[in-house]
Amino acid sequence: MNALDTDVLVIGGGSTGAGVAWDSALRGLHVTLVDRQDFATGTSGRFHGLLHSGGRYAVKDPGSARECAAENRILRQVAADCLEDTGGLFVSTPEDDLEYADRFLAAARAAGMEIEEVPVGVALRDEPRLNPKIRRAFRVQDGSIDSWKMISALLRGAQAHGAKVLPYHKVVKVIRQGDRVEGAVMEDQRTGEEVRVNAGCVVNAAGAWSGQVAQLAGCEVGVRPGKGVMVAINHRLARAVLNRCHLPSDGDIIVPVRTVSVIGTTDHPVADPDDTECSPEEVHQMIEAGELLVPGFKESRALRVWSGSRPLLPKTEGAAGAGDREVSRSHTVLDHGARDGLEGLVTIAGGKFTTLRLMAEDTVDVVVRKLGRGAECRTRTEVLPGSESHHFYWIGNRQQEAESDPPDDPLICECELVSQHDLDTVVARRPNWRLDDIRRALRVGMGPCQGGFCAFRVAGMLHQEGRYGRAEANSALREFVQERWKGVKVISWGAQARQTRLDRWIFEGVYDLEHLPE
């Protein structure tokens, strides 16, 4: 078995783990990060993409609102390339209490948010599809986050400072020496080989899965996965994030992120965070809810449905003895030494994407204390790779680049404008790409046709370049198409149903996908 020594072993390659890796690496610690799958495949890659202004928590959870407002400002400084400065609106629809709007405004100011009330006419001019019956509108600093870009930038930054990252490495055993955790054993999910990592400190950053990781170490973390369903709409219906100005509930936010609008979300407690099934009822509920913010929402083309599991942590988990059963959206660092008498293990639970930097800072502060070394936190000012120019990501970027692509560099994915050169560059980065990893890295197959026109091109090219054998290419294609189908089957009506039909004709009629040789 291969063995590695490291200062900090981070379990979980979502936003939390990547943030911890970046923070630790900047403090001069050697980091190894592992994930059972590719990075950003859990909750982080499955969220609506909102960069919170704090508005959604202003009234109910002022602490979280304050954190969001502050972290929003910092991320804009250090991670511009991963963010889009869409701005946000909170609007009082005819079904929302106007009195809440006053409380909202006061609470937002108290939380340190930048907020201004705008005349309804101005809001409607800026957002022509917004419900003309809105009665009040507030402009806030919401934005959208490209989660894959952000996590990729954090990991690249960490790697540049010596970190080692291992995707598809699942923890099969936590190594304990008495009441001390000394590392873990990982199994490479692609080769079956095991790797042992000896660590000065292990950080359990598995989010909604952190209960499962804690169990391997022999302790309990009462994280409660809360499933949220989201629907992506084919194009941007609004320029800014649209929020209903009321106590947050289901389907009251539309986020313009990448090329789509995402409506979210629901919140149902689930036993297993891998439960990602979306029921037609949940989807219907989202689509109906969207109508209140954007009339005609129902007629828009729903592109895909998915769900993610929030890593909710009941307050009792954080402060022993507190009787409050309410769930906070803030985060908690659990020092298992103090809590369970188990040294060498720290769990970071709860929290949200927008506060990933703060979560990492708080976590690594504890780690540094335990290791007895490591510098001060630098993530407040250290700019992430790719964001050096401080230009925000802009939806038009890819179109602009596609314009200047040489004519001999054809588009592989027409919906998301991925060229052959883009594909070659990404696959050269590491061996063993799955089609789904390429999707996350490049957005191949994520547009209106959901892979109908690009999946076979990518599989064919990887085969041509010798990266896939024949059987491998065929099964990769089948697997990818199946996975895409999972996200469209519950929304198969209207334009998307016609698209699916055409895609099926291509896959079954032209390629005979079901009978390709193994």
Add this chain to the structure above:
Amino acid sequence: MTELAWGAEAWSEVRASLDRCIKCTVCETACPVAAVTELFPGPKTVGPQAERFRTGGQSPDLSVDYCSGCGICSRVCPQDVRIAELNSRARSELKRERGAPLRDQLVARPGLLGRAGRPVAPLFNWAMANSLIRWAGERTIGIHRKAPVPRSTTRTFSYWVGHHVGTRSARRVVYFHGCSTQWYEPHVGQKVTAILEHNGYQVVIPKQDCCGLPLQSNGLFPAARKAVTRLARQLVPDGTSDLPVIASSTSCGLMLKREAREILGADSPELRSVSQRTYDIFEFLLELHQRGELRTDFKPVPLTVAYHAPCQQQNQLIGKPALEILRLIPGLRLVELDRSCCGIAGTYGVKREKYEIAMRVGEPLFADIQAEGPDLVACDSETCRWQISAATGATSVHPLEILHRAYGGS
């Protein structure tokens, strides 16, 4: 109305139509421009695909400017995506952000050139035929030296109208003649009037200005909106609010019928009313014929005429009524030219950087005409006629000129 591309309700409908695209690529195979140049990536690419990357306020792509606006993509789309309309809006947004060159401002205002040329028509026509002057014009303002330009006349159509004693009748129509009839081809208007009067109609010809189509196709939407709204008012003189409005310029007719509302998002009570009452001249005559009301006292016209249906006529979705009417004329040998576009697309092909593209687009049509060697080419659109004549040397006429001859006109 706000001038943001992301503005009017009509615009939202056009934008929302991108959701219907299933990427079937039918439009790409039918696009005459993409077939001849790599500068235009194709209607699906710059239409429903690129639209997802636009949010208004900043245009990510310049290649949409190479769309000629012929509208074939929208017509062939089996899913009813408003591709040409999307492109038109995107082009307008581009011009709004970057400003339109003087050249575009100029060619977008046919009345301006018409007014300037009229008092000195012989000089103007000489200048337009002078290769040195045309060369200078290409270098300075970017109008291609070989691009077809109309010949100016000293007597406008409205001058003729002022001296014309029309017939009086209980059956009346309003005639929308358009700029080319006014400034360059008054004989077309005279013949339209004669044909309608011959069929027992009183022709009401109100004073009228430009419909704004060239402004629209050059992306100058605010001015275009103003123009078409003004024209709609002019076309409703007292007591005419329920009369058919007859257009002899197909592209301008389409502007009134649909494009003003669907592309420009223009709206007024007059426009809505006029838009519903507008007929292409041959559409109107064919309806008369179908009711048995068209006079068919035709004299034989022993000529070979090759007919080309222009894009903007085809986009009216009325078939080819001119063909059906001309087929009634004895002695006439009628050849249908089954080609898509002559390339000029209004003012597209006169531009220095687009002239060659336009000529390549029209190549199959020109070849057919040259192979046929007809006595006349008939085409309903003025700019297409000028393009066809310039490219092939053939004499081109409005099909109603042939009908006029069959009725005994000269």
